[in-house]
Amino acid sequence: MAAADDRTTGEATRPSAGRRGLASVRNMVVSLVVICGGAFALVALNPGDQPEGSTPTVSYDVEAATAARAAPYELLVPEGLSSDWRATSVRYQPAGDFGATWRLGFLDPDEEYAALAQADGAPDDFIEEITQGATDTGETASVGGRDWARYEGDKYDALVLRDADVTTVVLGTAPLDRLTHFATALTPEPVQG
Incomplete structure (x- = not known):
């Protein structure tokens, strides 16, 4: 008769305290799984935690063509490097501490860094800065x-x-033969338009 009375009064029966406790634990576990899954996804997508060799490849054709029109000197780019040389950075700065500066970074086939840097400012300061303190060996x-x-x-x-109007530096962690190979591949970027 008590069940009939509950229906007629409109009061819902409440679950016992034990059942409410189990529901709370289940909800807490579900929430914890969702939060941990989201945190794991953020960590997995963090570019700083990418494996070695994941440096993105960039295209430099447009930047080189644009910089060649603006540069007050003959802008150089590598031609004929094998496809396992990858461009990783490109930048032209029309005016700065070292004048107009062109930089183009690569990874060689062994994932060693090799770069080209050109500037028309004070050569000694530019060389000191760009090579991070490397010194002249007296050899050529x-x-x-x-x-x-x-x-x-x-x-x-x-x-x-060193030329009269520009200083060109090929630098990197790559061995000397690779830096020489990179320097040999440098050719003037045609000025268009």
């Missing part, structure tokens, strides 16, 4: 019939060519 490397000064440093080694 012949590239394309011209003698490039060899620099060695704790972080980067470099080949440096």
